[in-house]
Amino acid sequence: xxxxxxxxxxxxxxxxxxxxxxxxxxxxxxxxxxxxxxxxxxxxxxxxxxxxxxxxxxxxxxxxxxxxxxxxxxxxxxxxxxxxxxxxxxxxxxxxxxxxxxxxxxxxxxxxxxxxxxxxxxxxxxxxxxxxxxxxxxxxxxxxxxxxxxxxxxxxxxxxxxxxxxxxxxxxxxxxxxxxxxxxxxxxxxxxxxxxxxxxxxxxxxxxxxxxxxxxxxxxxxxxxxxxxxxxxxxxxxxxxxxxxxxxxxxxxxxxxxxxxxxxxxxxxxxxxxxxxxxxxxxxxxxxxxxxxxxxxxxxxxxxxxxxxxxxxxxxxxxxxxxxxxxxx
Amino acid sequence: xxxxxxxxxxxxxxxxxxxxxxxxxxxxxxxxxxxxxxxxxxxxxxxxxxxxxxxxxxxxxxxxxxxxxxxxxxxxxxxxxxxxxxxxxxxxxxxxxxxxxxxxxxxxxxxxxxxxxxxxxxxxxxxxxxxxxxxxxxxxxxxxxxxxxxxxxxxxxxxxxxxxxxxxxxxxxxxxxxxxxxxxxxxxxxxxxxxxxxxxxxxxxxxxxxxxxxxxxxxxxxxxxxxxxxxxxxxxxxxxxxxxxxxxxxxxxxxxxxxxxxxxxxxxxxxxxxxxxxxxxxxxxxxxxxxxxxxxxxxxxxxxxxxxxxxxxxxxxxxxxxxxxxxxxxxx
Numbered sequence: 001x002x003x004x005x006x007x008x009x010x011x012x013x014x015x016x017x018x019x020x021x022x023x024x025x026x027x028x029x030x031x032x033x034x035x036x037x038x039x040x041x042x043x044x045x046x047x048x049x050x051x052x053x054x055x056x057x058x059x060x061x062x063x064x065x066x067x068x069x070x071x072x073x074x075x076x077x078x079x080x081x082x083x084x085x086x087x088x089x090x091x092x093x094x095x096x097x098x099x100x101x102x103x104x105x106x107x108x109x110x111x112x113x114x115x116x117x118x119x120x121x122x123x124x125x126x127x128x129x130x131x132x133x134x135x136x137x138x139x140x141x142x143x144x145x146x147x148x149x150x151x152x153x154x155x156x157x158x159x160x161x162x163x164x165x166x167x168x169x170x171x172x173x174x175x176x177x178x179x180x181x182x183x184x185x186x187x188x189x190x191x192x193x194x195x196x197x198x199x200x201x202x203x204x205x206x207x208x209x210x211x212x213x214x215x216x217x218x219x220x221x222x223x224x225x226x227x228x229x230x231x232x233x234x235x236x237x238x239x240x241x242x243x244x245x246x247x248x249x250x251x252x253x254x255x256x257x258x259x260x261x262x263x264x265x266x267x268x269x270x271x272x273x274x275x276x277x278x279x280x281x282x283x284x285x286x287x288x289x290x291x292x293x294x295x296x297x298x299x300x301x302x303x304x305x306x307x308x309x310x311x312x313x314x315x316x317x318x319x320x321x322x323x324x325x326x327x328x329x
Numbered sequence: 330x331x332x333x334x335x336x337x338x339x340x341x342x343x344x345x346x347x348x349x350x351x352x353x354x355x356x357x358x359x360x361x362x363x364x365x366x367x368x369x370x371x372x373x374x375x376x377x378x379x380x381x382x383x384x385x386x387x388x389x390x391x392x393x394x395x396x397x398x399x400x401x402x403x404x405x406x407x408x409x410x411x412x413x414x415x416x417x418x419x420x421x422x423x424x425x426x427x428x429x430x431x432x433x434x435x436x437x438x439x440x441x442x443x444x445x446x447x448x449x450x451x452x453x454x455x456x457x458x459x460x461x462x463x464x465x466x467x468x469x470x471x472x473x474x475x476x477x478x479x480x481x482x483x484x485x486x487x488x489x490x491x492x493x494x495x496x497x498x499x500x501x502x503x504x505x506x507x508x509x510x511x512x513x514x515x516x517x518x519x520x521x522x523x524x525x526x527x528x529x530x531x532x533x534x535x536x537x538x539x540x541x542x543x544x545x546x547x548x549x550x551x552x553x554x555x556x557x558x559x560x561x562x563x564x565x566x567x568x569x570x571x572x573x574x575x576x577x578x579x580x581x582x583x584x585x586x587x588x589x590x591x592x593x594x595x596x597x598x599x600x601x602x603x604x605x606x607x608x609x610x611x612x613x614x615x616x617x618x619x620x621x622x623x624x625x626x627x628x629x630x631x632x633x634x635x636x637x638x639x640x641x642x643x644x645x646x647x648x649x650x651x652x653x654x655x656x657x658x659x660x661x
Contacts, residue, residue, distance in 0.1 A: 031413040040409035139492030141401075143427035143451075154431045232402050234428035236493060241400055283410050289368060289397040 010255035010307060014270035021274055025281030032284050039161040041280035042273070043154075046165035046231065047072065047224040047240060049272045051247045052254070053169075053176045054217040056268040058118075059251050060180070061192045061210055062260025063111065066122040068221045069243035070129035071103045073236075075225030077133040080142030080235025089149060097222045103129055104218020108211035118214075126244065133237035142235040153230030165227045172220075177265035185209075193260030249296060250275055253303040275299070356616040359389040361608060362411040364404055364421035366448065368395040370526065371579065372553040372600055373422070375661050376447065379604030380420060386630050387612050399491065399526060401425035408432045412439050418611035420604070422447040423454070426495045430454045442614040446607035447600075448496045456614060456621040457641045459607040461598040462648045464496070467551070468503025470596060470648050471576065472513065475547045478573040478593055482515045483546025486538045488559050488576070490526040490552040500551050519545070524555045531558035539568050550576035556595060560586040580651055580659040587656050594652040601661060602645050606632055610643060 026033035051068045058065050075096040082092035103125065110121040157167050180186035191199040192206050200206050229235045254271035256263025275296060282292050363380045365373035377393040384391030394410070396403030401424055411419050412435065419441055423429055426449065433443055433454040443455040452458075461467070475485060487504065489497045501521060508518055519542050524531025531554055539545060539562075550556035556576040560583065563569050569591055578595045586592040609629035610619075619625040625637045635643050651659065 029414075031415070034413065037409070037413040040406075040413065044406050044409070134492075139498065141425060141427055141493060143430075150431060228402075231431075232405070232425075232428040233431055234401060234425055236401055236425070236428075238491075238493065239401065242398070280406070280410075283394075283406055284413060286392055286394055289395070293397070 011264060011267045011270060014254070014267060014274060018270055018274050018277065021277040021281060025277060025284070028281055029284045032281055035161045037280070037284070039156060039163060041276055042166050043163035043231070044280075045246075045272055045276040046163065046169060047228050047243060048246045048250060048276075049166065049169040049269065050172065050220055050224045050227065051217075051243070052250045052268045052272050053173055053265065054213065054220040055247050055251045056254070056256050056263060056265055057176070057180065057189060058213050058217055059193075059256045059258065060189045060260060060263050061213060062196070063118040063210060063213070064122065064248070065104075065107060065118065065214065065217045066244050066248075067103070067107060067125040067129055068217060068224075068247055069240045070126045070133070071100050071218055071221035072225040072228060072240045072243065073133040073238060074103060074129040074136075075100045075222040076229045076235045076239040077136040077237050079226060079229050080140075081136045083145065083235070084140075084142045089146065093226055096226055097219060100218040100220075100222025100225065101215055102218070104215040104221070105211070107218065108214030111214065112207040112211045130237070130241070133239075137235065137237040140236075143233055145230060145233055145235075150230050150233045153227055153232070165231065168223075168227075173265060173269050180265055189213075190261055193257075193262070195261075246275070249300050253300055255303070255307065258304075271303075353617050355387050355612050355618070357388045359387070359418065359612055359615055360414070360416045361389050361391045361418045361420060361611055362407070362414075362416045363391060363393045363604065363608070364407050364411070364419060365393070365395045366422045366424050367397055367399045367403070368393070369397055370399075370554065371582065375579065376422070376600040376604040379599075379601030379606075380608040381604075382601070383605045383608035383612075383630060387609070389608070389612060391608060399424050399494075401428040401493065404429060405432050408436055412436050412441065415439075416441060417615045418442040418444065420444045420446055420607045420611050423450045423495065424448070425493060426450050426454075442611055444607050444611040444614065446603050448494065452640050455641070457607075457610050457637065457643060459603060459610055459643050459645065461600070461603050461645050463644050464499040465503045465506075467577075467596075467648050468500040469507040470650075471500065471549050471551060472504045472507040474594060474596060474650060475549055475573060475575050476513060476516065478575060479516070479546040481512060484517050484519045484542050484544045485547040485549065486519055486542065486545060487521045488531060488534055488538065488548055488550040488552075488555045489521060489523050490555060492523050494526075494552075497551055504549065516546075524550075524552070524558060526552060526554045528554060528558045531555040532562050535559035535562040536566075539563075539566060539572060545572055547573040547575070550574065550578075552576070553578050553582060553597075556592075557582045557586075560591050564589060564591040577648075578651075579661055580656050581661060583651070584656055587651070587653055594650050596648040596650050598645055598648055599661065602632060605630065606635065606643065606645055610635070 078099045079092050079096040082095055107122055107125055110116050111118045152164055155164050156162055188204050228239050250271040251268050254268035279292055363377045365377050381391050394407050404424055423445055429450055444457045445455045446459040449458045522534040522538055524534045550559050556578040559574050563574055574592050575595050577597050606629050613619045613627040619627050621641045623639055626634055628634050
């Protein structure tokens with residue numbers, strides 16, 4: 001048990017890495033550590049941050065939602081289609097959220113009622129929802145949203161350089177962290193993720209919890225879709241294509257175990273920032289996109305590898321000690 | 330070194346000639362960012378190489394940056410970076426006419442000059458738009474060429490890039506206009522397919538077109554990725570020589586298919602000229618030679634003098650038809 005406590009907190013490591021990335025970026029380019037640049041950079045991963053929050057919860061219960069970016073695209077398309085048809089904006093936004101909720105519900109029902117693996121289900125709905133988005137908007141893009149709304153996506157909190165979507169993300173991150181780490185519901189997610197059978201026998205409503213998480217993931221993707229649409233002032237069927245990988249990368253780098261039962265919101269949030277800052281620092285010194293992708297990939301492998309090696313070393317040490325205890329009396 | 334100084338003096342002479350003509354000289358040491366749709370597309374590589382060449386001639390620092398996918402918003406972080414790096418001008422081919430507007434407005438507000446090339450944004454997003462050829466000219470010329478190739482008879486299809494590509498969609502609109510003329514009464518556009526500027530997808534879309542439409546006589550693919558993938562499929566298909574494929578491609582990409590008879594003729598402008606002219610136009614803007622008003626004139630090195638058209642549009646020239654007889658004269 002003592003060995004476990006000496007495990008360096010992954011969140012601490014990530015915090016150090018974020019600081020290193022900030023300072024490193026500053027060393028690489030004098031234009032990096034300006035308020036404006038950091039503001040631009042963080043705004044750029046608003047949607048990833050939002051979707052990473054619910055993805056963290058899902059991965060903790062050992063599920064995954066690969067359809068998040070497609071839900072984002074679908075909600076963006078719903079929003080755009082309705083707005084173009086003359087529906088008042090608040091109603092169009094409401095419809096986008098309902099779409100996200102329903103998309104999440106469908107994912108959840110397929111997983112919990114039919115007992116299908118979420119990986120397979122959401123690969124399917126990834127294609128399905130993206131397809132629906134294209135059915136709605138086709139090759140069209142809806143633009144010309146009222147400025148009050150685009151300001152929500154594009155602007156900063158008055159008097160600061162903090163992008164509004166990032167401020168929203170921060171509030172939701174705190175909420176998610178409180179729910180996950182300080183409520184019985186949140187703690188039950190770890191129990192489900194660590195050992196689903198045991199969780200079920202101890203009376204946890206596993207299916208209902210999972211269903212709820214998928215709906216939440218859908219709603220969060222809808223919010224990300226609204227943010228994305230207004231941030232770029234453009235509703236399109238192909239909005240945020242491929243973003244799911246960035247979200248999952250951040251959650252895994254954040255120390256959330258892909259096998260469930262382990263992880264924290266702060267870790268995922270730090271990882272979103274870390275990946276974003278590294279990308280930003282490399283972009284500002286004009287490193288090519290391929291190198292950027294390679295660096296993100298290596299980071300991810302490292303993030304899975306390092307904790308794994310540490311755990312193995314500890315297990316080996318513990319085994320040695322146990323053997324020692326058996327022999328010594 | 331010797332050849333470089335020779336080149337420099339030649340350039341100096343060239344710019345002296347410009348000076349005798351025009352108003353203020355081009356400023357030295359300008360910082361210009363070129364932002365193509367994506368950086369791995371061969372077309373974009375040639376296009377930006379023209380910009381780099383122009384940059385060398387005018388003593389500007391030209392950097393080429395860009396995303397590896399042609400998504401709507403992938404270019405945004407590069408626009409932001411250009412602002413942070415305090416570049417004098419941004420020359421870009423837009424992936425989406427609207428998604429970039431708020432960011433371009435911010436770039437403009439920071440004092441940067443914006444020139445689009447090849448694929449425009451809404452007029453408010455930029456000061457100048459360097460167009461390869463006028464969209465109407467390209468769209469109509471493609472149908473005219475295909476009409477000639479198939480004897481103005483039979484089903485035809487279009488194999489485009491992404492459903493959102495601004496330039497492709499405008500050309501297709503003009504193709505449809507051209508097809509309304511009585512001369513084309515026996516030609517029918519049966520399908521517009523999208524290969525998403527992805528080699529494999531374009532390949533399978535071409536395959537799909539040929540299988541789905543037995544009376545297909547011709548395909549227009551107004552994208553360099555689409556036409557070469559389409560030609561690759563066609564070259565091994567029994568329809569080779571029966572279905573005419575034309576569109577916009579580069580000579581190096583299409584040479585083998587023209588020589589083996591898969592493709593008779595296709596068109597393009599010189600993409601390198603587009604980047605070259607756009608970079609000169611950006612430098613002229615920053616140097617105050619022009620402001621973007623209709624009728625203003627400026628010199629663009631080896632390409633000569635250009636006039637700013639309506640809505641800040643500058644046209645490089647008419648499309649050019651490549652065939653067996655002339656393709657070996659080009660290397661790009």
